[in-house]
Amino acid sequence: MVALTSPDFKRRAARALADPGLQKALKRGGSGFHSKRSTAVAALPEFERLREIGRDIKNHTLANLDHYLEVFERNVVANGGQVHWCRDAAEARATVLGICREADARTVTKGKSMISEEIGINEHLEANGITPVETDLGEYILQLVNEPPSHIIAPAFHLNREDWEQRFRAAHTDLPKDRVFHERRDIMVEARQKLRERFLAADVGITGANFLIAETGSSVIVTNEGNGDLTQTLPRVHIALASIEKVVPTLEDCTSLLRLLARSATGQDFSVYTTFSTGVRRAEDLDGPEAYHVVLIDNGRSNMVGTEFQEMLRCIRCAACMNHCPVYGVTGGHAYGWVYPGPMGSVLTPSLVGVEKSGHLPNASTFCGRCESVCPVKIPLPKMMRHWREREFERHLTPSTIRRGLGVWAWFARRPGWYRAASRLGMGALALLGRGSGRFRSLPLAGGWTRGRDLPAPEPGGTFMARYAATQRRR
Amino acid sequence: MSSRDEILGAIRRGLKRGPLPADQKAMLDGRLATHPRHLIPARSRVSRPEQIALFVKNVEKEFGTVERVPDAASVPAAVSDYLAAQNLEPRFVMAPHPELTALPWPDRPMLRFETRRARADDAVSVQHVWAAVAETGTLLFPSDPSRPTTLNLLPETEIAVVRASAIVGAYEEAWDRLRAERGGAEPSGGFMPRNIMFVTGPSRSADIEQTLELGAHGPRRLHVVLVEDEPAARTTLSEVADPRPLAAREPVARPGEIANPAD
Numbered sequence: 001m002v003a004l005t006s007p008d009f010k011r012r013a014a015r016a017l018a019d020p021g022l023q024k025a026l027k028r029g030g031s032g033f034h035s036k037r038s039t040a041v042a043a044l045p046e047f048e049r050l051r052e053i054g055r056d057i058k059n060h061t062l063a064n065l066d067h068y069l070e071v072f073e074r075n076v077v078a079n080g081g082q083v084h085w086c087r088d089a090a091e092a093r094a095t096v097l098g099i100c101r102e103a104d105a106r107t108v109t110k111g112k113s114m115i116s117e118e119i120g121i122n123e124h125l126e127a128n129g130i131t132p133v134e135t136d137l138g139e140y141i142l143q144l145v146n147e148p149p150s151h152i153i154a155p156a157f158h159l160n161r162e163d164w165e166q167r168f169r170a171a172h173t174d175l176p177k178d179r180v181f182h183e184r185r186d187i188m189v190e191a192r193q194k195l196r197e198r199f200l201a202a203d204v205g206i207t208g209a210n211f212l213i214a215e216t217g218s219s220v221i222v223t224n225e226g227n228g229d230l231t232q233t234l235p236r237v238h239i240a241l242a243s244i245e246k247v248v249p250t251l252e253d254c255t256s257l258l259r260l261l262a263r264s265a266t267g268q269d270f271s272v273y274t275t276f277s278t279g280v281r282r283a284e285d286l287d288g289p290e291a292y293h294v295v296l297i298d299n300g301r302s303n304m305v306g307t308e309f310q311e312m313l314r315c316i317r318c319a320a321c322m323n324h325c326p327v328y329g330v331t332g333g334h335a336y337g338w339v340y341p342g343p344m345g346s347v348l349t350p351s352l353v354g355v356e357k358s359g360h361l362p363n364a365s366t367f368c369g370r371c372e373s374v375c376p377v378k379i380p381l382p383k384m385m386r387h388w389r390e391r392e393f394e395r396h397l398t399p400s401t402i403r404r405g406l407g408v409w410a411w412f413a414r415r416p417g418w419y420r421a422a423s424r425l426g427m428g429a430l431a432l433l434g435r436g437s438g439r440f441r442s443l444p445l446a447g448g449w450t451r452g453r454d455l456p457a458p459e460p461g462g463t464f465m466a467r468y469a470a471t472q473r474r475r
Numbered sequence: 476m477s478s479r480d481e482i483l484g485a486i487r488r489g490l491k492r493g494p495l496p497a498d499q500k501a502m503l504d505g506r507l508a509t510h511p512r513h514l515i516p517a518r519s520r521v522s523r524p525e526q527i528a529l530f531v532k533n534v535e536k537e538f539g540t541v542e543r544v545p546d547a548a549s550v551p552a553a554v555s556d557y558l559a560a561q562n563l564e565p566r567f568v569m570a571p572h573p574e575l576t577a578l579p580w581p582d583r584p585m586l587r588f589e590t591r592r593a594r595a596d597d598a599v600s601v602q603h604v605w606a607a608v609a610e611t612g613t614l615l616f617p618s619d620p621s622r623p624t625t626l627n628l629l630p631e632t633e634i635a636v637v638r639a640s641a642i643v644g645a646y647e648e649a650w651d652r653l654r655a656e657r658g659g660a661e662p663s664g665g666f667m668p669r670n671i672m673f674v675t676g677p678s679r680s681a682d683i684e685q686t687l688e689l690g691a692h693g694p695r696r697l698h699v700v701l702v703e704d705e706p707a708a709r710t711t712l713s714e715v716a717d718p719r720p721l722a723a724r725e726p727v728a729r730p731g732e733i734a735n736p737a738d
Contacts, residue, residue: 029685046516053513066486067495067503078663085479137691138682156682164683184683192692199692200595215507216664226628226678226693233624233670244482249503250510255646259516269533270611270675273693278667284620286571286592288669298482305489 002120002148004353006337009360013335022332025158033323036267037374044263054260055378057253058314065305068214068247069296075217079279081292089119092297096121096206096239099293100130103237105203111221111228112136113208114152114317115241115297117339118352121206132206133198135227137191144171150333152340153265153319158332161187195227205231205289209242210316211257212294215250218278219294222261222271229273238277238289243297245313251276257316260376264318300352308387312347314377321371321381327364336361343371343381350388359397362388423463431458508662512647519610519644523707526609530642531701533612537676538689539697545709546702547638548579553700554601554634555583561696563632567599568592572621575603575636593625600626604637604699606649613675614699615649617668627672633694635674637701639708646673 005012016022041047061068073083084099086092100108108125110116110132122132122143134143138156142149145167149155156164165181168190181187207228209219219240221228232238248254262268281288304310322328322342333341338349338358346361355362362385371381392398393406412419434440434457442450449455461467476484487493495503519526531541544553558565565583569575571590580586593600603622606615614635618624627633643649657666678693689695703709 025684032685044516044518046514049514050516057513063490064495064499064503066483066490067500069483069486071504071507075664079665079667085477085482087478087481091478135692136682137680141682154682154685157685159684161684184686185688187683188680188688188691192690195692196595213664215510216667218664218667224678225680225691227691229624229672230628230692233628244486249507251650252510252512252647255650256513258646266681268537268675270613270673272537272674272676272678274673274675276667276671276673277669278664279669282618282620282669285618285669286620286623287625288618296482298478298485302482302485302489305486306491307489310489 002117002339004338004357006349006353006358006361009335009337009358009364012337013331013364016331016335021160021163022158023330025160026329026332029154029157030323030329033267033320037264037320037323038267040263040267040269043269044259047260047263050256050259051376051378054257054316054376055314057248057256058316058377061248061253062245062305062310062313065244065247068249069244071214072212072217072247073296075214076279076292076294077217079217079292081217081279081294084293084295086295086297086299088299089297092119092241092295092299093121093124095295096241097124097128097130099237099239099291100125100204101128103204103291105130105237107131107133107198107202108204108206109133109135109199109202109231109235110139111205111207111223111231112139112155113206113241114149114339115208115243116206117148118299119241119297121241133195133202135195135199135231136223137188137225137227140191140195141167144168148334148339150341151319151322152317152342152344158334199230199234202231202235204237204239205233205235206239206241207232209240209246209294210261211254212242212247213249213251213254213276214247216276216278218276220254220274220276222258222274224266224268224272226273229275232275232277233288236289237291237293239293239295240277241295241297243299244301245315257377261316261318264320264374264376304351309347309351309384311379312344312351312384314379315344315348316377317344318376320374320376324370324374326366326368326370331364343385344379347379347381347384347388355388355392356395356397359388359392362386362392420463420465424466427458427463431460433457435460510650515645515647516610519608521644523705524710526644527639527642527701527708530607530609530612533609534676534697534699535612537612538679539612539676539699541699541701543701543703543708546704547574547577548582550578550636550700550702551580551583551586555586557634557698557700558586558599561632563599567601567634568594568597568626568630569601570603570622570626572603574638575601592623593629595629597630599632599634600630600694601634601636602626604635604641606652607637607642608644608646608649608673609642610645611675613646613673615671615673617653617671619668624670624672627674628693631690631694632696632698633677634698634700637699638704639701640705 076083084095125132134140151157164187210222211220262271280292321344325342328342349358367382439454565585566587569588569590604614677697678691679689680691681687
């Protein structure tokens, strides 16, 4: 499994804020995602209604998840494929390795897949003498520099053009040293050439799955580059990795969700390649794989069913939440410290690795609510982050200063007379002290707040409650 | 206990029930068998000439190019002229589809082609489009002995031949046609080909600085040759009764309403 550094979130976030290269990359990328999504959404008057439909399709599926998974399995087998059920990452890794060994595989090409990051398949294959080759352009450079993705649909979001050029020169040593990258396009062409050889040589192709379709036993991938299709078409064996919540009942259900996916993700009406794979190469076909395996991975998801986190299983991994998150927008994805960054990661990571190791994530939110407002399947992300904060508190995982502070506040909150008296005193003092500039640059006990910004001083004239009472009296 | 049983058991514990009772299973299987449509955006529910115009507009919006030809016999000339205009050699790999092999290729004796799957060194492919979706300008390629998947992927230039009569409004209409043509009454999804690609524009990536570049791993150019095999395709939009621009007239399906262009 990938290294977990979420307990170190605070330090990593601070480092991210001080990294000028990363800040440049984040500023450039963020606004583009916003405007493209809003343009695409505005062009489809039915978008809001489609979000409700998307939510309902996923809810219906989750309420009958056991049944739809069984139907899916039956239909994969009926079309000549195999399904492998895996409880956890270790079992999934062993299953994939077993299939690769049976195929006598030396190299394996890979389409972009977050679940493959989650189970850490690359390291496992390498350790067993099989070479995995990432073929998505962003994933390819990350593999060269041995970094995890920082975004679920734009894995190299954090890199600048200079980084690409430098890393390609270091990795592609067989090419002329004095070659010039005039434009971004030259970088892409070099990657295209390098990866062509790998596509043709691969024995096994591993992709993820955006959806599984119970009705037909199909796996669906959505890409713009075409690397996923080359990965699942050219080698003898195709392995689709999918977590259990990817299943939907029918082609029509999938189609409705596809109308939401690309618009929410990149602001395209439809991604360039949306491909439905069903079973193995047919008798007379001229191309396509001879074996088709679906590796169905649980890895903690079944435990979310029936809890207050079940709604998270609706997620279709479009990344709109992180694209619109003010926290992700300044820290980038690596600070979150595991596979899934941004708001969806702040809810999913505690579910899958435990809140005791990732409690910072649901706390790293301003609760502005933009993530929920752009979510194509209406996942109440802020509500679920609050659930995690509550669980943290119940399990005494919250730091003692916060617990003591909350204890003091709770004592007053239960005694309205004392509460009003104390706030009248406090607000009055602050208003008096701050009447010059109207703000405090520093304040005892509030260093955590004033280190990053000023605290506005209260307006003179009493607390809200006092003023409200006064107006009531005048009437 | 097998992993399968453990996973299914954990899901059922979460749902606070055992395996579904027979009547509920039957209800869900009924939903699978009838595969109901959901809301279909109204944008493709327009007159036939407008539907074809919408298809063309959307292909071009996604950086594809379109040339209309009056009949199938004009396709070889269109292919030949396109290759010349792009400074490409007059050779290509072609799908062994009867509609393509029957074209009058000898009219253009300079053109050299083979019908087979694509290889890494093929620069140009000529592919047969089974259906096209106006809603987003999407081409559908079900894999088939006469329609190899590699033709959509390996060459830098893909020329896709579409009959206007193969254009439908929404994706759902294409699913209906697939089921009807390939025995969709079977319960196991046996009507699905090994793979069906929905292609919307040429290959691209924005992985380098979130800036769009065409031709990542698949074709850099996607050229559609549209054969006007139905009268509606030859109607220019100015001849359509309502002269307002398409966008101003797109009817909006109201919540709960199934916008079914086939109605």
